[in-house]
Amino acid sequence: MSSVVQLTERINPDWLSQQESLATPHFWSSQQYGDSLAAGHWFYALHEAAETGIAIIMPVAGEAELLNIFIAKDKQSQGLGKALLQGTMHALRLRGISRLLLEVRESNQPAHKLYSSLGFTECGRRKRYYPAGQGEREDAILMEANL
Numbered sequence: 001m002s003s004v005v006q007l008t009e010r011i012n013p014d015w016l017s018q019q020e021s022l023a024t025p026h027f028w029s030s031q032q033y034g035d036s037l038a039a040g041h042w043f044y045a046l047h048e049a050a051e052t053g054i055a056i057i058m059p060v061a062g063e064a065e066l067l068n069i070f071i072a073k074d075k076q077s078q079g080l081g082k083a084l085l086q087g088t089m090h091a092l093r094l095r096g097i098s099r100l101l102l103e104v105r106e107s108n109q110p111a112h113k114l115y116s117s118l119g120f121t122e123c124g125r126r127k128r129y130y131p132a133g134q135g136e137r138e139d140a141i142l143m144e145a146n147l
């Protein structure tokens, strides 16, 4: 499989935050994007559609965590999220990463389906982990996939 993703350092935190805010109510601030970049996390984008979205990876001792992924609102449901995550998993495997972990809101069905379709399985749950508006909380589902 030739790589469909590229590791990119041409990151504009303001632009990413603004784009993500259109895609989900639970978006990172530009400060969070800047901090993630400064921390040396890996930012993957699609080769052919670099402006479409981003997957952010934190490597941890031979394993990795998916910290964030989004596809721009007007580009969703066209297979790009799947291509981005599948390509990122392939790129991580080539870098010697053996397992990818993530957490997702229980209510985020599109993301759940995406992760399940790429072989992620539930491995834990953090009760009432995320704020869900109006004083409510919702669980985080922890998922993992061997690469």
Ligand SMILES: CC(C)(COP(=O)(O)OP(=O)(O)OC[C@H]1O[C@@H](n2cnc3c(N)ncnc32)[C@H](O)[C@@H]1OP(=O)(O)O)[C@@H](O)C(=O)NCCC(=O)NCCS
Pocket (backbone or CB within 6 Å): 023, 024, 068, 069, 070, 071, 072, 075, 076, 077, 078, 079, 080, 081, 082, 083, 103, 104, 105, 108, 109, 110, 111, 113, 114, 117
């Ligand atoms: C989750 C996200 C990245 C998926 O990207 P996408 O490009 O829209 O997804 P794809 O078109 O590649 O679809 C991949 C799979 O996701 C699922 N999916 C995508 N959109 C969906 C929707 N609106 N409802 C239900 N399932 C959906 C489907 O199972 C699909 O596979 P299929 O087409 O083979 O059935 C995108 O919806 C997004 O950016 N959401 C906002 C940010 C977010 O929630 N990120 C995840 C945080 S954990």
